[in-house]
Amino acid sequence: xxxxxxxSDGDSGFEVAVYDSNGDEIANSPYTSDSNGDVTIPSGDQxxxxxxTFELVAGTADDSDDITVDSGAASSTDATVDxxxxxxxxPSGVASNDATATLEFQDSDENLxxxxxxxxxxxxxxxxxxxxxxxxxxxxxDDTSGSGDGSAAVLVTQPxxxxxxxxxxxxxxxADGDGQDVDVxxxxxxxxxxxxxxxxxxxGYDFYGAYTEFDTEDSSTDNFMLHLPxxxxxxxxxxxxxxxxxxxxGGGSASATTQTATGFPDSxxxxxxxxxxxxxxxxxxxxxxxxxxxxxxLAQENKTWTRDQYDEDTWVLDLVDxxxxxxxxxVVAGHSADxxxxxxxxxxxxxxxxxxxxxxxxxxxxxxxxxx
Numbered sequence: 001x002x003x004x005x006x007x008s009d010g011d012s013g014f015e016v017a018v019y020d021s022n023g024d025e026i027a028n029s030p031y032t033s034d035s036n037g038d039v040t041i042p043s044g045d046q047x048x049x050x051x052x053t054f055e056l057v058a059g060t061a062d063d064s065d066d067i068t069v070d071s072g073a074a075s076s077t078d079a080t081v082d083x084x085x086x087x088x089x090x091p092s093g094v095a096s097n098d099a100t101a102t103l104e105f106q107d108s109d110e111n112l113x114x115x116x117x118x119x120x121x122x123x124x125x126x127x128x129x130x131x132x133x134x135x136x137x138x139x140x141x142d143d144t145s146g147s148g149d150g151s152a153a154v155l156v157t158q159p160x161x162x163x164x165x166x167x168x169x170x171x172x173x174x175a176d177g178d179g180q181d182v183d184v185x186x187x188x189x190x191x192x193x194x195x196x197x198x199x200x201x202x203x204g205y206d207f208y209g210a211y212t213e214f215d216t217e218d219s220s221t222d223n224f225m226l227h228l229p230x231x232x233x234x235x236x237x238x239x240x241x242x243x244x245x246x247x248x249x250g251g252g253s254a255s256a257t258t259q260t261a262t263g264f265p266d267s268x269x270x271x272x273x274x275x276x277x278x279x280x281x282x283x284x285x286x287x288x289x290x291x292x293x294x295x296x297x298l299a300q301e302n303k304t305w306t307r308d309q310y311d312e313d314t315w316v317l318d319l320v321d322x323x324x325x326x327x328x329x330x331v332v333a334g335h336s337a338d339x340x341x342x343x344x345x346x347x348x349x350x351x352x353x354x355x356x357x358x359x360x361x362x363x364x365x366x367x368x369x370x371x372x
Contacts, residue, residue, distance in 0.1 A: 209233025
């Protein structure tokens with residue numbers, strides 16, 4: 001039989017969507033109420049032994065206690081009518097921190113079905129609401145220090161960074177019984193801070209390049225300094241040959257710092273020139289035990305290949321313990337000079353052989369196969 005949804009107060013002009021037990025909206029849904037406040041769902045739109053859910057999708061009607069279902073001779077029962085939903089945009093003054101709040105109204109008096117909550121925090125503002133209330137109040141946020149809503153604050157907004165985000169510092173000053181205090185909040189997440197040797201001074205850098213210094217050494221007065229660059233700070237690195245030069249260009253504060261790699265290129269030596277403390281470091285030993293006395297010494301200690309392990313057309317890369325505890329030696333050697341040259345070529349182009357070298361301490365090949 002036909003199913004009729006009735007509003008006891010005779011409200012009209014609303015629409016009801018009907019869903020089956022699978023959550024699918026049935027044919028001809030939604031249905032519009034008539035002038036008496038009744039919504040009729042014809043028997044031809046229904047399926048036997050099916051249960052339905054009703055949702056108010058337009059207009060207003062009283063809550064579910066006042067809307068009943070009449071299915072002919074069957075007794076009436078309460079219908080399920082979801083609250084009307086509206087969305088409020090909440091500008092914060094900082095574009096990336098604007099928020100949205102979803103408001104659900106439960107009846108024609110537009111009372112809230114539940115308290116309104118923003119989808120994210122937004123600078124210095126909050127919402128106050130409760131279920132059953134007909135109003136939502138925009139408020140200043142309290143801080144945890146007890147300074148209250150009325151404290152003076154400064155909002156410093158950075159331009160958009162390279163990730164198209166706009167962040168800000170909220171600097172709030174207030175007086176309490178101990179003196180003048182400052183609270184600082186940063187709206188972003190990419191910021192690092194650390195304490196100087198003087199533990200009362202905390203410095204920080206954020207993703208944009210702003211530098212902060214917060215000094216709480218004086219118990220009666222906090223001091224906060226913010227240095228904001230004219231544009232996003234960036235850092236880069238360049239590598240040149242031994243005779244190359246580096247320079248910086250751009251803003252007036254741009255600079256370049258040069259550093260020569262330690263031990264390069266003046267660290268090459270013959271095996272006969274290495275003695276004493278020179279041996280107490282990591283080394284690359286080129287040549288097998290037959291031609292390099294340092295390699296021979298490691299071979300005698302069973303740390304690397306001995307002479308009889310080198311076959312014709314063969315070379316090895318062998319990472320072993322060095323001459324002092326905690327150091328290492330990389331042996332680059334072959335059966336002949338051509339084989340050693342093939343091993344040297346292979347390791348000098350290590351980027352092309354990452355898969356073969358990954359996780360290995362010893363790699364050996366034939367010269368004929370590695371040179372193809």
